[in-house]
Amino acid sequence: MTRPIGVYLIDDHHVLRQAIADMLDGQDDLRVVGQAGDAKSGIGEMETLLPYPDVVVIDLKMPGQSGSSAIAQIAQSHPQTKILVFTMYDNPAYVWSTMNAGASGYLLKSASRADLLRAVRSVAGGGGYLQAEVTMPLVKRLIQEARVAGDRGTLSVREMHILEALADGQSNKMIAKSLLLAEDTVKSHLRRIYEKLGASDRAHAVAIALRQQLIG
Numbered sequence: 765m766t767r768p769i770g771v772y773l774i775d776d777h778h779v780l781r782q783a784i785a786d787m788l789d790g791q792d793d794l795r796v797v798g799q800a801g802d803a804k805s806g807i808g809e810m811e812t813l814l815p816y817p818d819v820v821v822i823d824l825k826m827p828g829q830s831g832s833s834a835i836a837q838i839a840q841s842h843p844q845t846k847i848l849v850f851t852m853y854d855n856p857a858y859v860w861s862t863m864n865a866g867a868s869g870y871l872l873k874s875a876s877r878a879d880l881l882r883a884v885r886s887v888a889g890g891g892g893y894l895q896a897e898v899t900m901p902l903v904k905r906l907i908q909e910a911r912v913a914g915d916r917g918t919l920s921v922r923e924m925h926i927l928e929a930l931a932d933g934q935s936n937k938m939i940a941k942s943l944l945l946a947e948d949t950v951k952s953h954l955r956r957i958y959e960k961l962g963a964s965d966r967a968h969a970v971a972i973a974l975r976q977q978l979i980g
Contacts, residue, residue: 768792769888772817773799774806774834775850776826780873784821784850787877794884802826803834816842819888824851824858832862839866846887850880854898869893919960926953931970 771788773796775781785796797817800806803826810817820838824831835847848869849862859870868887871880872895883893919927922943929939936954940947954966963969 766793768795769819769884770795770797770813770815770817771819771821771884772797772806772810772813773821774801774803774826774831775799775821775823776801777823784880787880788884791881794881803829803831807834807837810838816845819846819848819884821848821850821884824849824853824862832858832865835862835867836865846890848883848887848893856898859894859898870898871895872897919957923953923957923960926950927957927969927973930954930966931973 771794773781773785775784778801781799781801785799788794788796797813798806798809800809803822806820806822807829810820822831822834831849831851835849838845838847843866846869847867848871849858849867850871850873851858852873854872862870869883869892871883871893874897875883875895879895883895886893925943926939929942934942936947936950939945940950943950945953954969957969958964961969961972963972
């Protein structure tokens with residue numbers, strides 16, 4: 765007989781956590797092997813379990829250690845364990861960061877019972893799971909990141925020089941003098957740079973350029 769999928773729950777909402785445990789334990793192929801109200805105690809208890817849980821269902825916002833940092837810790841120490849984020853936050857930045865940290869799935873607490881069961885089974889089987897409601901915002905973020913990355917190549921040599929001057933804190937007048945340009949020409953270049961990088965001002969442009977490694 766195949767061993768049931770061992771699931772560990774980490775969530776500071778006790779009533780919700782117990783309801784999820786009862787639901788999962790009602791399935792023949794799933795078994796809740798433990799639960800905790802915070803990440804630190806949950807990680808500590810999981811280290812005492814043999815075998816280590818197959819799936820960890822974890823919230824993001826809890827007292828003490830955050831779910832995000834716990835995800836990275838679990839993924840590093842037990843890469844074979846699958847992690848499913850179960851949270852109320854649909855911010856694409858959270859989806860992006862938790863998936864990068866090692867999570868295999870992301871589910872909102874507004875999800876149906878069927879969605880939760882499907883997500884647990886999917887990640888346990890080596891797949892991933894993104895709830896439909898978080899997929900579109902994430903795709904939009906990925907498109908924006910790709911657009912910014914793609915625009916690197918469209919920056920001219922002159923624009924790169926101006927970006928580097930911005931990073932050095934030079935004013936428009938100083939940049940114009942050093943590059944032998946009219947100040948109005950520098951302003952025109954800046955407008956194009958902001959547009960290409962999706963920046964709102966000088967500081968934002970420099971921040972994006974540093975993050976995208978356009979300048980050192």
